[in-house]
Amino acid sequence: MTTTAADVLVPVDEERHRAAAAEFLPRMTVLIGAEEHEHGSDGEFEHVNAATGRVQARVPLAGADEVDRAVEAARAASAVWRGWRPDERRNVLLRLAGLIRRQTESIAQVLTLECGSPITGSRAMPGRAADYLEYYAGLADKLEGRVVPIFPEKAFDYTLPEPYGVIGVISTWNGGISSVARKAGAALAAGNTVVVKPMELAPFSSLIFGRLALEAGFPEGVVNIVPGAVAAGEALVAHPGVDKLSFTGGIDAARAILVGAARNITPVVLELGGKSGNLVFPDADLDAAGLFAGGVCMRNSGQGCVMPTRLLVHEDVHDEVLERAVRAIGAMPLGDPLDPRTQIGPVVSRPHAERILRLIREADEEEAGRRILGGGRVGDKGLRDGHFVEPTVFDGVDPRSAIARTEVFGPVLTVTAFRDEAEAVALANDTPYGLAGYVHTRDLQRAHRVAASLDAGYVSVNGFAALPAAAPFGGFRDSGYGKEGGREGIAEFLRSKNVYVPIG
Known part of the structure; x- marks a missing residue:
């Protein structure tokens, strides 16, 4: 670990x-x-x-x-x-x-x-x-x-x-x-x-x-x-x-x-x-998908309602995408939010940090998945007094577990493999939320088909674009x-x- x-x-x-x-x-x-x-x-x-x-x-x-x-x-x-x-x-x-x-x-x-x-x-x-x-x-x-x-x-x-x-x-x-x-x-x-x-x-x-x-x-x-x-x-x-x-x-x-x-x-x-699913299919640009999966999820320390916090990846490319995602997270400088180098800052408050860490501990105790990155406070000199939580990744996550269904609102990514498109869509929709969904594929027909099938108010294909002011935003359920x-x-x-x- x-x-x-x-x-x-x-x-x-x-x-x-x-x-x-x-x-x-x-x-x-x-x-x-x-x-x-x-x-x-x-x-x-x-x-x-x-x-x-x-x-x-x-x-x-x-x-x-x-x-x-x-x-x-x-x-x-x-x-x-x-x-x-x-x-x-x-x-x-x-x-x-x-x-x-x-x-x-x-x-x-x-x-x-x-x-x-x-x-x-x-x-x-x-x-x-x-x-x-x-x-x-x-x-x-x-x-x-x-x-x-x-x-x-x-x-x-x-x-x-x-x-x-x-x-x-x-x-x-x-x-x-x-x-x-x-x-x-x-x-x-x-x-x-x-x-x-x-x-x-x-x-x-x-x-x-x-x-x-x-x-x-x-x-x-x-x-x-x-x-x-x-x-x-x-x-x-x-x-x-x-x-x-x-x-x-x-x-x-x-x-x-x-x-x-x-x-x-x-x-x-x-x-x-939200608890938005990020679906990666085998024909996707795996370098881009891995960078997206790790980098976007950890923006603002994961404190965003539309973050792609559930990585749902086809079993044939699971290892490759996960490796790229973890590498992307590790490359993101963490620390002083006033420093322009920093990409991951603190979470908003001490109670919020404690809640995130409690959810991580409970996921460990319940064996909801295998934690492969992070999981604690950042205790290094110069950061220990702030509300810094390590970027955390769980692999092999049970989609029925609390960590897979609870909005953590912190730097936590869960990873679950799927076998085919039908299972991917079913996993993505198996949540009480319906805010956003993400699809990575080079197949245009699949992109439209899956976007139409996702029960979410916002769907993005092969990327994360800041919605223009002219675009409506809002979720379901x-x-x-x-x-x-x-x-x-x-x-x-x-x-x-x-x-x-x-x-x-």
């Missing part, structure tokens, strides 16, 4: 992190309308740098009182924002996108400090946020109804697309400003106002979004930011002044949200987790329902009204 999970370790430079926090982390407040409040009714959260294990900021936690005032501000602003001409909404969204693009580097530093994402990945996130804002700005003045044919009746019947009103946005920690822009951009373009509740683990980039929205010229109260924990989330979900909710997170939280939203019959968009991105994403925040007018 291999115990070293990376050939290159990058020690954490604590002084660099302290200096970056002092320069880039915003002073945390609760943003309601244009007013910033330094204290929250749910107390205060000590934000810990994932790489150093040290407290780097204190975050005021909004409670029911702040949520109530934020919803009130959003409702007051709703009539104003809805009354803006569509081209005016378009232009202010474009200004917000431009402000974010101009601050790419400082926002990237914030994203790395708030959750430990390697800086190279963080530098792509502000651009992604701006992409969504620009895309939805382009749709803001193109929201059209239709004429309903009722000939020969002497009447005129038509539809109007209208905003819901106030949208409650509950974002998770790994999406940062990109996730907020994808949700809020669509809601704002449709004419809604928003109350955004970022998780206490990663609140900084969301507050930057709110401040830049005011700078761009959004009316006060259109964008409100209420960082908080459970109390804020429960208050937002149950608030009668919220007309729709958009949530990204885990299945347990989603179930609680659905229960809370049921009282007011508040509709909900859910973007949840325990991966949630509703879509983000594309025209489908803005449709989530519009409701259709029918108007009937007799004319004779």
